[in-house]
Every structure is written in structure tokens, then in C-alpha cells.
Amino acid sequence: MRVGIIGIGMTAFRPSTPESSWKELMFEGAARAYADAGVDPRTDVDSFITCSEDYYEGFGIFDEFVPDQLGAVLRPTCTVTGDGLQGLANAFMQIQTGLMDVAVVEAHSKASDILTLDGVIEHALDPIWNKPLGMHPFVIAGLEADAYLRATRTSTKALAAVVSKNRRNGLRNPLAAYGANVDEDQVTRSEERFAPLRTLDVSRPADGCIVLVVASERAARKFHADPVWIRGIGWASDSPSLETRDWVEATYARMAAEMAYRLAKIRRAATAIDFAEIDDRFSYKELQHLEAIGLARKGDAGKCIRKGEYGPEGRLPVNVSGGSIGCGNVFEATGLHRAAEVALQLRGDAGSRQLDGVKVGVAQAWRFVPSATGAVAVLGVGQ
Amino acid sequence: MTKVGVVGAGMTLFRRRLQETPKELCYEAAKMALDSAGLTLADVDMVVSGSAPDAFDGVHMKGEYFLDGCGGYRKPYTRVFTGGGTGVFSTIAGWWHVASGLADVVLVVNEEKMSSCQPHPQSVFAHIWDPILDRPLKPNLIWIFAMEMNRYMTVHKVRKEDIALVAVKNKRNAVDHPCAQLADPNITVDDVLNSEVLAWPVQRLDISPPSDGAAAVVLASEDFIRKRRIRDRAWISGVGWAIDSTMWTDRDLYFPEYVARAAKMAYKMAKIDDPRRQIDFAEPYDPFDYKELHHLEGLLLAKKGEAPILTREGVTQRDGKLPVCPSGGLLGVGNPIAATLGMKIGELFWQLTGQAGGRQIPHEVRTGVSQAWGDLMQYGCVVVMKA
Numbered sequence: 001m002r003v004g005i006i007g008i009g010m011t012a013f014r015p016s017t018p019e020s021s022w023k024e025l026m027f028e029g030a031a032r033a034y035a036d037a038g039v040d041p042r043t044d045v046d047s048f049i050t051c052s053e054d055y056y057e058g059f060g061i062f063d064e065f066v067p068d069q070l071g072a073v074l075r076p077t078c079t080v081t082g083d084g085l086q087g088l089a090n091a092f093m094q095i096q097t098g099l100m101d102v103a104v105v106e107a108h109s110k111a112s113d114i115l116t117l118d119g120v121i122e123h124a125l126d127p128i129w130n131k132p133l134g135m136h137p138f139v140i141a142g143l144e145a146d147a148y149l150r151a152t153r154t155s156t157k158a159l160a161a162v163v164s165k166n167r168r169n170g171l172r173n174p175l176a177a178y179g180a181n182v183d184e185d186q187v188t189r190s191e192e193r194f195a196p197l198r199t200l201d202v203s204r205p206a207d208g209c210i211v212l213v214v215a216s217e218r219a220a221r222k223f224h225a226d227p228v229w230i231r232g233i234g235w236a237s238d239s240p241s242l243e244t245r246d247w248v249e250a251t252y253a254r255m256a257a258e259m260a261y262r263l264a265k266i267r268r269a270a271t272a273i274d275f276a277e278i279d280d281r282f283s284y285k286e287l288q289h290l291e292a293i294g295l296a297r298k299g300d301a302g303k304c305i306r307k308g309e310y311g312p313e314g315r316l317p318v319n320v321s322g323g324s325i326g327c328g329n330v331f332e333a334t335g336l337h338r339a340a341e342v343a344l345q346l347r348g349d350a351g352s353r354q355l356d357g358v359k360v361g362v363a364q365a366w367r368f369v370p371s372a373t374g375a376v377a378v379l380g381v382g383q
Numbered sequence: 384m385t386k387v388g389v390v391g392a393g394m395t396l397f398r399r400r401l402q403e404t405p406k407e408l409c410y411e412a413a414k415m416a417l418d419s420a421g422l423t424l425a426d427v428d429m430v431v432s433g434s435a436p437d438a439f440d441g442v443h444m445k446g447e448y449f450l451d452g453c454g455g456y457r458k459p460y461t462r463v464f465t466g467g468g469t470g471v472f473s474t475i476a477g478w479w480h481v482a483s484g485l486a487d488v489v490l491v492v493n494e495e496k497m498s499s500c501q502p503h504p505q506s507v508f509a510h511i512w513d514p515i516l517d518r519p520l521k522p523n524l525i526w527i528f529a530m531e532m533n534r535y536m537t538v539h540k541v542r543k544e545d546i547a548l549v550a551v552k553n554k555r556n557a558v559d560h561p562c563a564q565l566a567d568p569n570i571t572v573d574d575v576l577n578s579e580v581l582a583w584p585v586q587r588l589d590i591s592p593p594s595d596g597a598a599a600v601v602l603a604s605e606d607f608i609r610k611r612r613i614r615d616r617a618w619i620s621g622v623g624w625a626i627d628s629t630m631w632t633d634r635d636l637y638f639p640e641y642v643a644r645a646a647k648m649a650y651k652m653a654k655i656d657d658p659r660r661q662i663d664f665a666e667p668y669d670p671f672d673y674k675e676l677h678h679l680e681g682l683l684l685a686k687k688g689e690a691p692i693l694t695r696e697g698v699t700q701r702d703g704k705l706p707v708c709p710s711g712g713l714l715g716v717g718n719p720i721a722a723t724l725g726m727k728i729g730e731l732f733w734q735l736t737g738q739a740g741g742r743q744i745p746h747e748v749r750t751g752v753s754q755a756w757g758d759l760m761q762y763g764c765v766v767v768m769k770a
Contacts, residue, residue: 054464055443060436060511061466064758067626074644077626078472081446081462090461090476096483098384099622099652123443128404237460240447255457371447373460 003095004227005343005379006102006220007037007213013177013206013328013337016112020207022057025108027069029209034071037213038223039102041071045213046100048072050079051087051107051332055120058113070106070211082235083107083365084210084336085375089233091214101219107333108209117205124370130242137369138202138282140242142194145284147247149196151299152291156196158302159283160187163200165311166280166319170326172312172353177206177328187283201283206328210336212343228343231360231378232266234259238372245372250285250292252374253364257293260362264378269294274358275316275345277338279366279374280323286310289364290318293376312353320345320353335365339377346381386605387481388616389474389732389768391420394598394725397564397717400498401595405440408597409452409494412722416490416599417454420613427601428486430455432462433473433493435720435757438507441499453492453599465764466757467670468624469493470723472764475622477602487607491728494597495719504593511759513629525590529582531636531760532673536584538637539688541676543584547575548694549672550588553708556701557715559741562725564717565592575672591670594717598725600732617735620750621653621767631759642681642754642763649752650683653767658683662767663748664705664734666727668756669712678754679707681763706744709734727753728766735770 009032011025020028034041041048050066059065063079066072080087084107091103114120118136125131149156161184170179182200190199220227236255239245257269266272276295280286287301295316296304304310310318321327321341330337342361344350359381366374393415395401395408403411409432417423432446432453442448446462453460465472470493477491497504505523512518535541550570557566570588578587608616625644627634634640646658655661667678676690684705685693693699699707710716710730713723731751733739754765 053444054437058510058514060438060507060509061464061758063465063626064511064761065513065629067761068628068630072626073628074625074641076624076645076648078476078624079464081444081464086461090463090479093479093483093485096485097479099479099482120443123441124447126448127442235459235461236457237447237450237455239456240450251457256459259459367444367447371444373447373450 001096002217002229003092003214004220004229005212006215006223006225006227007033007039008340008343009033009036009211010175010340011209012175013208013330015177015206017207022108022110023069025110025207025209026106029108029211030070030106033211033213037225039213045102045104046076047094047103048075048077049087049091049103049105051082051084052079053081053332055123056331070104083367083375084333085339085363085365085377086235088212088336088339088377089235089375092230092233095214095216102213102215104211104213105336106211107336109330109333110207111205111331112207121369126241138194140370141282142197144247145197145282148284148288151248152302153299154287154302157184158287158305159201160184161305162280162283162286163187163325166323166325169312169320170322173322173327176322176326178204179322179326197282203281203324203329206330208330208333210333210340212336212340228346228379228381231380232260232264233377235375240372250288252372253289253292256374256376260376260378266378272360273362274360275320275355276318276362277321277341278318278364279334280319280325281329281368283325286318293364317355320355331368335363335375338363338365339379342379346379385482385484387478387602387619388605388608389600389619389728390603390608390613390616391416391601392729392732393419394562394729395596397562397594397596397719399592399594405445405449405494405496406452408496409449409492412597412599413454413490413492416601420601422488422601424454427454427488427490429459429480429489431473431477431480431489431491433469433721434462435464435466435469435495436507439495439497439500439504449494454490465762467720468755468757468762468764469721471727471753471755471766472624473724474600474728474766475624475764478619478622481602481604487604489602490599491602492597492599493721493724495722496595497593497719498595525585526582528671529585532584534636535673535677541691543576544572545691545695546673546676547572549675550575550714552700553669553712553714556709557711560711560716563711563715564594566711566715589672591713591718594719596717596719596722598722598729600724600728615736615738617732617768617770619766620769621649623648624764626758627761629759631761636760638687639677639681639763641761642678642756643683645763645765646682649765649767655767662750662752664709664744664751665707666710666730666753667707668754669708669714670718672714674756675708678756682752682754702745709742709744727755731768735768
């Protein structure tokens with residue numbers, strides 16, 4: 001059975017949204033998605049999935065606070081404590097069982113409500129082995145960036161090229177929070193934070209909400225939708241402990257991509273995929289992830305970015321949306337944002353950043369520091 | 384839709400404080416479930432975990448933290464979370480992993496370690512309220528459940544003695560459960576009625592204890608079960624779940640409409656049109672004694688207000704016509720929130736495959752229903768299983 005995205009709703013991404021509560025952000029994203037799909041949540045939607053983590057939300061049980069603003073009261077609703085793409089995978093499976101025809105996936109960030117964001121992330125470290133070291137959790141990203149750069153002989157100039165490209169791409173995305181004309185020198189001159197990472201290598205938090213309406217082929221026909229098909233989806237986890245995971249290759253991304261490509265019947269990703277939205281919450285992650293999911297050969301991503309191959313006019317446009325560096329880090333909503341962006345491009349609704357003639361795109365996300373979990377979705381239009 | 388069966392189950396000891404870390408608890412339960420199914424981790428395609436508030440274990444993204452204990456290392460792994468409903472909900476999520484055709488074998492592991500929350504896990508429940516409307520009143524869980532219990536007693540003119548019978552039954556049933564924390568073969572109604580009043584009408588022995596523990600089940604597709612000639616299996620024939628409004632103050636608390644919606648969804652899928660006649664035994668969620676009665680009515684196994692009468696008449700005893708919580712439930716075995724999977728889905732599996740030992744229902748049972756309840760008195764999830 002084919003499953004497709006028939007509705008997309010997004011709020012703008014902004015460093016803070018003092019005028020809206022998290023409920024209002026969710027309402028806006030949902031209202032936009034339902035209008036886009038032409039569905040009434042109270043009668044047409046069979047299942048609702050929210051992707052969130054308690055500590056990011058500041059609640060003991062955040063699942064309590066989702067039904068009203070989504071139109072999900074007295075309906076099947078649940079929380080997937082994971083990235084939005086994992087939520088999308090669960091919606092995909094629910095529809096594949098035949099029990100559901102239409103499912104809604106929601107993810108958001110209200111990071112500006114968090115007074116101690118670094119402390120929250122630090123709380124995810126192993127309480128016995130790692131947390132007592134007292135390090136800032138982004139030290140893990142710094143160590144991993146160092147391991148990746150050394151093993152692949154990639155220059156830090158490649159990281160600066162990622163930042164410059166994504167900040168500039170953000171200027172053409174009206175929803176992006178951090179679009180700016182940043183050149184590579186500005187990146188390499190910015191303050192060193194988690195060596196080899198500098199201030200501008202690290203994406204900054206943003207608030208925002210994304211809602212997707214997902215439907216079976218039969219239901220999509222009923223709503224006269226022209227769906228963006230979920231051709232394949234995959235998710236995987238490497239070791240949660242820092243001591244035993246792979247620090248060079250993003251194994252979770254490789255395994256998730258293998259699963260997604262298998263479902264999508266893609267043999268050679270590098271030729272089958274027209275463009276990609278890749279998790280770049282630290283600049284090196286874009287390159288590491290591109291290699292892990294088979295869109296660049298090992299150690300080549302750094303060279304390709306410096307040749308401009310990943311720019312909007314390049315061979316493989318990457319993060320035309322601006323990515324997390326250009327749009328902002330929206331935490332668990334990251335993957336859903338990327339899927340929404342790929343879907344907009346495939347529908348031809350990406351405005352001034354629209355790519356020409358794209359048919360197949362990939363969205364990839366990671367669950368951020370200190371996790372080694374990620375997901376990949378292959379989306380496509382037409383037969 | 385691929386047919387899905389439960390082929391193994393395991394659970395750890397439930398205790399107020401256990402020495403094991405969350406990872407270790409997950410490992411113990413997962414290993415036990417795989418061993419009971421005669422499978423190894425290599426047979427498992429995907430892993431689903433369930434756990435309630437991160438703040439109990441004291442780890443942000445705790446699903447990531449204990450994923451290796453659950454067997455999720457280098458596998459597709461997801462954690463789901465629906466408050467107290469997680470005890471049954473993770474099996475529903477596991478069900479769709481297999482029923483969709485994406486996986487043949489899924490390991491479902493639920494864990495909760497409440498003792499790391501100092502001085503008492505109740506302090507986590509201070510953070511489950513609406514920050515503007517509820518929190519300034521400094522509510523705690525016991526007093527909102529006291530309001531719900533009071534409303535139920537008032538509407539149906541239920542006597543406290545009849546509700547106390549549930550606690551007595553379940554704590555006695557738990558005597559035969561090897562993991563039980565608060566089993567008591569000699570408990571009487573008077574003991575419950577004379578226990579400390581916490582928030583009237585809730586008394587100490589009306590409540591299940593906070594606990595540490597983990598439980599796991601293995602789900603497999605019909606094809607896999609046939610190919611591997613697995614004999615001990617119970618089929619998942621219906622699943623349902625529903626959430627009610629966050630605004631609990633706007634609802635009449637005497638009847639759990641969200642449980643009824645979830646039950647109707649599960650019964651429709653299981654082709655059950657007369658639950659009273661077609662269901663042989665039940666494992667409703669019983670963190671408080673009145674909740675068992677409340678949920679039996681929500682599950683449409685008793686008419687509104689009838690559950691206390693059935694209890695008084697002995698219908699819900701292990702050897703009664705409709706055994707309810709033959710495991711000993713949360714009241715007897717303990718309440719490590721998500722790990723109650725062991726008494727809900729685990730007990731259905733053990734009863735339906737004749738492996739419940741001293742807890743085995745003396746007459747033949749073919750169909751069982753389990754249910755969990757969560758969030759702010761708003762979440763119901765239901766699983767129907769058949770032999």
C-alpha cells in the first residue's frame with residue numbers, strides 16, 4: 001500500500017515567540033496542515049502522533065497537553081519520544097496495517113521557554129559514567145568532529161563552507177530564523193567553542209511547529225490530493241554509551257538509510273536522489289551524514305562542498321531550506337521540518353528557493369547530543 | 384493486516400528500591416522474555432520501549448539511555464510514552480510494527496525506576512499540571528484521584544467497603560505472583576478501612592505502591608510463529624486507544640469515556656459485539672482500587688455503577704465468572720508505571736497459554752482484555768488477546 005503526505009503545516013522558525021504558548025504554536029501548525037490537506041481533524045483523521053520529550057517541554061507527562069489544539073480529543077493519539085521522522089515512520093506503519101487511513105504527525109520546539117537548555121541536555125548523559133565529568137554536552141560534538149575530520153582528512157574549511165552555504169540558503173526561506181550573508185572567513189574567525197567547532201559551527205535554537213497529514217492512497221484519492229509519497233523510511237540506533245559507539249561514521253544514519261532505500265527499492269542512492277535535507281545541527285554533521293547515507297563517498301563530502309556541489313545550483317543541492325544552521329535547531333521537530341521541506345520542493349511549492357525538476361528527495365535527522373539515533377525518509381512524486 | 388501473536392514475556396522483581404540501573408532492569412526483563420520465547424536478540428527485527436516520565440529515572444531522553452539494555456543496539460528502536468497508559472500502549476505500538484509487515488519479530492520492553500526520584504516520586508507529579516491553571520493550586524495526584532473517586536461513589540451511591548474489596552482481592556491474588564511487592568494473604572476490608580486517610584476517600588491501602596521494575600514481551604507475525612513452530616502464543620485480536628481533553632476540570636469524572644472509546648475500537652477490530660459474554664477475564668488498570676471498578680465499566684464489562692456489585696458478589700474473583708486482575712494487579716504486585724506491562728499483557732499471555740502457575744484461572748479461558756490508563760485522567764488503551 002502506498003502512503004503519502006497530503007498536508008503540510010509550518011509556523012515560522014524564530015529565536016523566541018513570546019506572544020504564543022506551545023499550544024498556540026501547535027494550533028497554528030495543525031490548522032495550516034488541515035487547511036492544506038482539506039481535512040477536518042474531528043471526522044477525517046484516524047490517528048494523531050506527537051513527537052516530544054518531557055524535559056524539553058518542562059512537564060512531567062507532556063502527552064497530556066496535546067489533544068485539544070490538534071482536534072484530537074477522544075481520538076487515538078500518542079507520543080513518540082523521538083525525532084519527527086520517527087513519528088512519521090510510526091504513522092506510515094499504522095496506515096500500512098490497514099487499521100488507519102489518515103494520520104497526523106506533529107512536532108515542535110518551544111526552546112525559548114527553557115531557561116537552562118545546556119543543563120537539560122547534560123541531563124541526558126549517562127548519570128554514572130559521563131555526567132560526573134562535568135563537561136558541557138557539546139564537548140561530545142567537538143570530540144566527534146575532531147575524530148571525523150582526522151579520519152577523513154577533511155579540512156575545517158569544509159565546515160566553514162557548510163555554515164556559509166546554509167546561512168545564505170536561509171535568506172531565501174521566509175520561515176528561517178538565521179538566514180544571513182556569512183562568508184567562510186567569518187566562520188573560521190568566530191570564537192573557538194568545542195574545538196575544532198567554533199561559535200558559527202553550532203546551530204542556534206529556534207521555536208516552531210510542523211504538522212504533516214499522512215494518508216493511504218485510497219484516502220488521498222478521496223481528498224483529491226496529489227500526495228508526496230513516502231517511498232521508504234528507516235530509523236536506527238547505535239550504542240548510547242560514548243565509550244562503545246562509532247565516532248567516525250554515523251552508523252545510525254547508515255543503517256536508517258539502508259532500511260529506507262530497501263523499502264524504496266533504491267540500489268544506488270547517489271544517482272537516484274535529486275536533493276537532500278540533512279541534519280546539520282553542527283556543521284560537520286552535514287558532511288558526516290552525507291557520507292553515512294551514501295550520498296558521498298567516505299572522505300569526499302568535504303571536497304564536494306568546497307567545489308560548490310551542494311549549493312542550490314550544484315550537482316546535489318543539500319539543505320536548500322537553510323537546514324538547522326539557517327533555520328534554527330528545532331530539536332525533536334528537526335526531522336519533520338526536513339520532510340516538510342522535501343515535500344514542498346517535490347510539490348513545486350518552495351517559492352524562490354524552488355529547485356527545477358526534482359522527483360526524489362531524502363530527509364535525514366538525528367536525535368542530537370548525546371544520542372546516536374537517527375532516521376531517514378525517501379520521498380517522491382509521480383509513479 | 385498481518386496477524387500478530389505474543390510469544391514470550393518476562394518481568395523483574397518489583398520493589399520500592401532495586402539496586403539495578405534502568406539499563407540492567409531492561410536487560411533482565413528482555414532476556415527473560417526472549418528466553419521464554421526460545422529466541423535470541425538475532426531474531427529480533429525491531430525494538431519498542433515504553434517508559435513514563437523521564438524525571439523518575441532522572442535521565443533526559445531516557446529511552447536513548449537504556450536502549451542497549453532493551454536490545455536496541457544497531458536496530459530500529461523507538462520509545463513511546465502515553466503516561467500511565469504506556470504499560471499497555473507499547474504493545475500496541477509493537478503490534479503495528481509487525482502488523483504493518485515491516486517487522487517479523489519485535490521486542491517490547493517497559494521500564495520504570497521511581498526510587499531515584501527523591502524524596503518521593505510524588506514530586507515528579509508536581510510537574511504534570513497546566514502551569515497557569517493548575518500548578519498554582521499545588522495539586523497532587525492523590526487529591527485529584529480523591530475527587531474522581533468521590534464523584535464515582537456519589538453518582539452511583541457506592542459504599543467504601545465495596546471498593547476496599549478490590550484491594551483485598553488483588554493483594555490476595557498477588558500472593559501467587561513471584562514478583563509481587565505488596566501481596567498479603569491475610570488482608571481484610573477492615574485493614575483497608577482503618578488505614579491512614581491520605582485525601583478522603585483515598586486511604587493508604589487503596590493505593591498501589593511506587594516501585595522499580597521492568598517487563599518485556601516478544602511479538603511475532605503469524606508466518607514466523609508457524610515457521611518456528613512456536614506453541615506458546617496468544618494472538619492480539621484487537622487494539623484501541625484514545626485520549627480525552629487536557630481540561631479535566633471540564634469533564635464529569637464518574638465515567639471514563641476515553642476507556643470506552645478505546646474499548647469500542649479494540650472490540651470492533653476483535654469482532655466482539657457482546658463483551659460481557661465474549662470476554663473471559665480482564666486485567667484493567669488498578670493503581671487505585673476504585674479504578675478497577677471505574678475501568679470495568681469503561682471496558683463495558685459492567686453497566687455504569689454495576690462493578691462494585693459484581694465485586695461484592697464474587698464475580699471478579701479468580702474462580703468467579705469474570706476473573707479480574709488474577710495477577711494481583713498494581714495493588715498487589717506493584718506499580719512501576721510502564722513496567723505494569725508484566726501484569727497487563729504478560730498476565731494475559733501467561734493465562735491464555737496456561738503458564739500462570741498458582742495464578743492460573745481454574746476454568747478454561749479463551750479471550751482476555753487488558754487496559755491501561757494514563758496522563759491527566761484522560762488516556763485509555765485496550766488490547767484484546769485470544770488463545
